[in-house]
Amino acid sequence: MNADIEQLRNRFETAHADLKKLEQTLQGVIVGQAALIEQLLIAVFAGGHVLLEGLPGLGKTHLAKALAAAMGMDLARVQCTPDLMPTDVTGSEILVGGDDSLPGVRFRKGPLFAHLVLVDEINRATPKTQSALLEAMQEHQVTHAGVRHRLPEPFWVIATQNPIEIEGTYPLPEAQLDRFITRLDVAYPQATELMALLDVSLDREPSETLAAVIDRDAVDNAMHAARSVTIATPLKQAAIELILATHPGQDKDREVARHHRYGASPRALQALLRTARVRALLHGRIQVDFDDLAAQALPVLRHRVLLNLDSELNQITTDFTIGEIVRQWMQRL
Template sequence: MSQAINSEVEKLSDDDVQAIDRLRDAYQRLRNELGRVIVGQATTIEQLSICLFARRHALLMGVPGLAKTLLVSKLAETLSLKFHRIQFTPDLMPMDITGTDILQDTADGRREFQFVKGPIFANIVLADEINRAPPKTQAALLEAMQEQNVTVLGKEFHLEAPFMVLATQNPVEQEGTYPLPEAQLDRFMSLIELDYPSEEEEIQIARTTTGGDLPTLDSLMSAEEIISHQALVRRVPVPDHIYTYAAQLVRRTRPQGTTAPDWLTPLVGWGAGPRAVQNLILGAKSRAALEGSYMVRLEDIQYVAPAVLTHRLITTFAAQAERVSAKDIVKRLVEETPA
């Protein structure tokens, strides 16, 4: 196996090795800069960075007041990216997201339709409480996520790279909401769960936010540099045994097949699909590059597995009755799947 791993590492050029070193240093500066405003949430910052450099989208889950909007806006600020926040409500229409044609007077006295861009035309889009909008509006956003294009009245408009959607869901209030179908949840690479801060962090939050204005963060990267880093992540080598491990881990989540362990069958109604394997590999590549590693390691797959797989498992009533969550199931699968 060591010879196979060495041959994979040799595929990296000297320029790519130096680029990974630069990305690792830039990521450390990014974490330190965000730490001037964001107290705690180190894991959340890492998972957001993994999604960004993997060129994927993420779903944020947490109760109100955990600085989700502040974190995303400050992330865009440090990366010199255009940021828009969309508050999803039951009366939100697709054109409120994508934009629409408006009749305008021209300089020569004529009247013609001109397209006015909606808030989706940004580099980082925060879809706040996405489950409060009806499915038609959700679909307009998800089309842009998948195709990176917007279609309005038969015309296509391309969204500029880098492009990332971060959607939030409130786990407390579910009355009058439209939960995302499983097929649409599958388009998000990661489910990032935010927890309450510790007592020391909560005291620091009170000190930081009840004084003067929050500091303006330094810009650490340009859009062109981010696109270059995203391309670099795709070139990070993956040994064959890592591909095998990722595929076996995902296949063990499917109770319909013969690969699932006996204890999982009564707990899971539907497992993860092939897109989960793709996102496991991409997430592991991104984490490896951010950590300064020149190839994907087993621990990279194991680190991203809970965020990638949890929202792709549909648990049964028996699991809910036993208070076994999808996250618990993924954790046990990671522990039991042979390396």
């Protein structure tokens, strides 16, 4: 028994140290985005996919490249355009064979067959291509000509989109948005952060020469350690109450949720607890507390609730409504 406890303690300590090392490495090459880096690591080590939203030039692609390099994982990039076909990302069949043999058909793997896939400007892909990405994200497989092909494990999708581009885009359907464990907004750096950015990336991107600071075994250990973080029953009940508070209702406790057409799904509850476990581990704790739930509520829920028409016309955002719901929820604890 004591040996098992000691082994678990060592696993937690090693995982925490590896996560902090990875976090510090990324902060050294991605200047002024400490909160974004923390949330990205939380999402990745919770085993989820991430949607990055921000204006062009804020380093979304650079961040994904740096993450893959620091973890020693292979990275594939998909640049979405309206003419991108599903087979361009999943793979296609090609003819093989020489002069001495009959030609045959072989499946050539597409860019989805990588550990980390960067899908740039995902909202420029057509719904048909988006549905192919949806299968990969949910099932960790692609289907071609009726044959299923498993994707490598671990498998992550980091997708980006530009919030100000409307023409020539295809908004992601709710079913696909729900597959992203978090949606992270990339903020514009402050003046001091821009100066520090010039010091590290004026002539070249640091991710081009970034060496791995953890290996595959460390990644697996950290993900396993996160799944072992304890969530007490009162915390689970509090998380359920937070999710239910996003649903429209008549009682005064759900007054803010009147702005919502639909609330968060049970998958959102799972995502909230999974990311809260990783945050606890990243902060050196072996159990989830209320601060973890509060910190993860916005990135987990902002893309999972739908505003009603009146709220959209009044320019009310989900960030505002969720922020108010979390504030009221914390007061009731």
